[in-house]
Amino acid sequence: MDFISQVGERQHVLVTEESFDAQYNVAHNKFYEQVLVPKKPEFKGKMIEVDIYETGKHFMKGQPVGDANVFTPSIAKPLEKGEVSGLIHEFSAVHQNGINGNAASSSAVLLQQSWRPDGVTVKVISVGLALLAVIVAYAMEKLG
Incomplete structure (x- = not known):
């Protein structure tokens, strides 16, 4: 995949988990492409708007727009790492x-x-x- 053409785009992404190296939160856009966003607990399980500023072979990095308000609240509190539903x-x-x-x-x-x-x-x-x-x-x- 070549994400370079997406640099500068504004996208809505759903933040789902912590990255493997624990430096970012992992989010996905509407095409399920991986977008790394700053690691903030309030983003987990939420839809946020980001500007794509960097790309790699299998990822993009996004900077939250403005004050990074939650775009679409999730229905339930996201699970903590290692927590099992229910x-x-x-x-x-x-x-x-x-x-x-x-x-x-x-x-x-x-x-x-x-x-x-x-x-x-x-x-x-x-x-x-x-x-x-x-x-x-x-x-x-x-x-x-």
């Missing part, structure tokens, strides 16, 4: 229900709350385990 809300719900303790006990409580087998599920699991036991016994007999 976990924070589930754990906070467990703690709000009066269940406190370490992460292991919170995980056990979440598992108990999210999966409760009904009668049919218990029967299917029981039949599956019985079938597995028969297969293992048959295999042991043939091998032994």
Whole structure:
């Protein structure tokens, strides 16, 4: 790709993540071309307007226009690096229900709350385990 013709253009970009070298935030324009922008936490997950001032083989660098106000706010707060979607809300719900303790006990409580087998599920699991036991016994007999 040759981005040199885009130097001087003004583009709207969506800031999605931190760059590999942690010096910039990575954004993408409407063609999903990578644009590096200054690393500011308030940009993550937002659409900003930038002027393209430098290009490389696989990227462009953009300088936010003016005071770099957010162009289009995102619906939700962007995830922090390493954060997994949904976990924070589930754990906070467990703690709000009066269940406190370490992460292991919170995980056990979440598992108990999210999966409760009904009668049919218990029967299917029981039949599956019985079938597995028969297969293992048959295999042991043939091998032994």
